[in-house]
Amino acid sequence: MRRRDFLRNTLKATIGVALGGVIGPIPHPASATNGKSLLDGMLIIDPHAHPDMNPEYWKDHSASFRFMKEIGMAASCYAAIGDFPQTSKALVGSYFEIAIKMIDYWKNTVVQKGQVKLVLKMSDIPAPGTEIPGAIWGLEGGDALEGRADRVDEFYKLGVRIIQIVRVHNNELGDIMRALPDLDPGPYSGGLTPKGRAVIDRMQEVGVVVDVAHASKTTLKDVVAYCKKPVLDSHTNLCVTGNNCGRTRTWEEMEWIASTDGVVCSRPISKTIRDWANELLEMKKKIGSEHIGIGTDGGGYFRPVSGYNDVRDLGKLAEALTDGGFTREELAAFMGKNVYRVLGKYLS
Numbered sequence: 136m137r138r139r140d141f142l143r144n145t146l147k148a149t150i151g152v153a154l155g156g157v158i159g160p161i162p163h164p165a166s167a168t169n170g171k172s173l174l175d176g177m178l179i180i181d182p183h184a185h186p187d188m189n190p191e192y193w194k195d196h197s198a199s200f201r202f203m204k205e206i207g208m209a210a211s212c213y214a215a216i217g218d219f220p221q222t223s224k225a226l227v228g229s230y231f232e233i234a235i236k237m238i239d240y241w242k243n244t245v246v247q248k249g250q251v252k253l254v255l256k257m258s259d260i261p262a263p264g265t266e267i268p269g270a271i272w273g274l275e276g277g278d279a280l281e282g283r284a285d286r287v288d289e290f291y292k293l294g295v296r297i298i299q300i301v302r303v304h305n306n307e308l309g310d311i312m313r314a315l316p317d318l319d320p321g322p323y324s325g326g327l328t329p330k331g332r333a334v335i336d337r338m339q340e341v342g343v344v345v346d347v348a349h350a351s352k353t354t355l356k357d358v359v360a361y362c363k364k365p366v367l368d369s370h371t372n373l374c375v376t377g378n379n380c381g382r383t384r385t386w387e388e389m390e391w392i393a394s395t396d397g398v399v400c401s402r403p404i405s406k407t408i409r410d411w412a413n414e415l416l417e418m419k420k421k422i423g424s425e426h427i428g429i430g431t432d433g434g435g436y437f438r439p440v441s442g443y444n445d446v447r448d449l450g451k452l453a454e455a456l457t458d459g460g461f462t463r464e465e466l467a468a469f470m471g472k473n474v475y476r477v478l479g480k481y482l483s
Contacts, residue, residue, distance in 0.1 A: 169451045185434035186213060186434055216302070250267070272294045275302050277334065278302075278306045287341060288337070295343065300358075313349075389421065400474070403431060405440050
């Protein structure tokens with residue numbers, strides 16, 4: 136094995152272990168195409184994903200692009216981890232340096248090989264069903280910014296167009312919703328900090344989407360009050376456990392996001408696809424079909440719902456949503472048009 140290939144595979148394996156070891160099942164080779172025709176011609180945009188973090192993708196990258204093309208996905212986020220747990224000698228350095236390594240890795244593989252088209256501006260987003268899907272660089276966890284607004288410019292020059300300000304640590308910008316087991320979240324600041332406001336100012340100026348996923352209720356409230364553009368929660372779900380919501384959002388929080396003309400994106404963690412669809416039907420009723428979207432966290436470390444193996448099964452979700460009363464226009468808004476609207480407020 137060539138040294139470059141060894142390092143590439145080591146990087147991927149280390150990412151999976153650092154994210155908790157359980158990174159979801161290998162995509163089923165016979166993933167059903169139920170409902171796929173419902174998505175024909177629709178603009179599908181996934182604003183939060185980790186395409187290279189599923190074991191099936193480690194072989195030659197072909198699976199992730201094949202699946203995107205099969206479902207007709209226009210663009211997917213590639214989220215670099217900006218607060219990577221220091222659990223392996225394969226990834227060392229500051230959070231900033233590790234995030235840069237991940238972005239450089241994608242640049243020198245998937246983009247250089249022509250497997251995806253890097254999205255830097257709105258006109259770069261491919262049309263539905265285009266042979267080469269778009270890739271939107273994202274940063275999950277603002278720790279890599281080290282509290283510096285000028286770091287927004289550095290990541291912007293590298294192609295990053297979505298920044299999630301917190302993830303697993305309370306950082307210089309704000310606080311998180313929930314600490315991971317065995318990981319010290321650090322001291323709470325009580326909401327969006329002065330450095331957080333400076334970072335958001337710079338993100339809005341240069342054109343980087345403000346992603347509030349993982350942000351605590353207080354931090355979210357502060358961001359919504361401060362931000363002049365729509366905000367995105369790129370991957371969450373409805374809280375059904377009262378005030379102990381963990382990584383999920385209450386109706387009140389979702390309504391705050393919607394009030395900015397933003398979008399709450401739902402990930403596949405319900406028991407079944409029908410349960411996922413029912414949750415989305417409730418979200419449509421409460422905050423409106425113009426404020427919901429998908430955010431699959433594809434390749435992430437959670438185990439997807441029964442019947443959902445990879446993005447090709449979005450067709451099954453489309454079928455369940457249509458059965459539940461979604462119109463074609465509402466389905467199109469959920470699958471990508473709403474996120475496209477938010478992107479358009481930031482990107483040129």
